[in-house]
Amino acid sequence: MVDKSGNLAVATGSGLGGWFRGASPRDRQLVFDPNETEVEYYQYSIENERFFPDGDVTKGSDARHNNVPDDFPGVPPLISVSPKKNAQVDAIQKPGVAGKFIPREIRETPAHIARWRGWSEVLFAGAYGEMLKKTEFFMNNIIKRGEVLPHWKIDSSDQVTGRYSFGQQAYPPIAKLLIQNPKDFGGSSGAPINTSDMLKISPCWYPVHALGYNFLQSNAITAIIITKRIRGIVIGYQKCGFKCSEVILVTHSMGGLLARALMHPRYGNMLNDKSVKILGIYHNVMPTLGAASAYKRMRFGFKEKSGPINTLEAQILGIDGEHATAILANAPAPLEMLPSMAYGQEWIKVVDATDKLLWSWPRGKDSALESIYLQPENAWWRMTNPSWVNPANIPSKKGGGINNVMRRLKDASELLKEIEQIFHPNTYASYCASKEFLSYGEITFKVTEGLEIKNSSDPEKIIPSPNKWQLLTDDAKGNLTVQAGTRVLKLKLQPPNSTGDETVPSDRSAKHIPGEKFSHGAKSENGYEHQNSYSHPHVLASMLYSIVQIAKKAEWK
16 A cells, blocks of 8 residues: 555555564554555556556556566466467557567566556465465366366376376365365365366356455445446456456455445445346455454554564564554554454453453443443553554544544444345355464453452452453553552453454354355364465365355356
């Protein structure tokens, strides 16, 4: 993303390291101001009604989108410069002269095509890039000369593995999974992919586009923007003479909430679109009902594991509550990942030294919005510290200050309520339910000091209920002191204890999706961390399986 003056805010090529590791809360708020940032789309020059790679606009855009490197080899057949195209006549300069290659300066490269497809709008060097390349490969290499290619079918002559020689195919770990029963890679039901399936869906291309979006801006606003972009892509193919009116959406994390918003009548309204039909959606690690980690990270920062790499990541994202709040409290989209009403009750708890429950929030019919998010500064369980929300002193009329934070929290709660029941009728999803990657399904504070009763006649043995304790100190890292009557108690945030992917808890949130689901992580080797989920073969296999099932629903004639 760039700020609207043209300066780089987030470089998709270099990640979020470097300078940002030591950035102050003030600098973080200024750099990640959702009102001053926008997605940097790939732009290019046109000459003689053709893409012109040597134009100034193209070269400038290439320099900013070099996370897809200039020497990117491509993914044949669509993201490549084919031998046939290389040998075409240079009709622009010398009509009628045969046998010449199109000069490089007027020809697109695989990097240009990938950038135009939006691949440089995401963190291409990591799991997203691998997912894009593998999806492009598998979905556009289905048949050759009328025969289904080896990576999509079983070799009946191999009685041992049923698998073609690994030397004959790309990505053998994924190909090996794809021929198996979906239950072998986390599915709850369904039949294995067969040759008939692949022949049915093979008479078309599946160009894979990435749609980067402003992850600070509300998903309600972004849904409108992404809807327009999807329609624009479809119209672009139609203008080039392709029959194109159906799309398949693949999401990751908060992108799932965005996809649900773009189907809502108030936002994208794409379920009722007459010109573009969403055939189906595959979600991965979606915070379906929210995630308690959003509360934890805003209040106490992103440090959740020991070790130098984990510390470095936390320093980049927000080492403590003060550094994290400067961004998260001022950005609508992260607030839309907080637990919604449907997340359930009693997900913030306080226990004594023996783990006996003393109190919990929300209770009864209370909402998290009223009982947690909007609580005043001295309510010790509250999420937002007013002193941390506006270190850059941004004026109220431009979105700064605690009153605007409270408004954003109310808006986030309203959006989550609106999309609570919004799912595509042809939904597939995967999530991680691993004990190796525990998540904050609940936030638990333990009283570590101050509750001890010296003797039965001690007048201080009567302690007010925890909802009446007053906050005294908060170190922004999970350690609190509170006033409980005449006593001062010390509280400590406990580690996560819910199965998940280190961000989204499976039981409280991720699994609450209608449709066909793939649950991963029951075996330690099949679990994965939230951000890198698309690097895991089981996720990629479940995604490709789902795309095939969705594609079968198209109007094949």
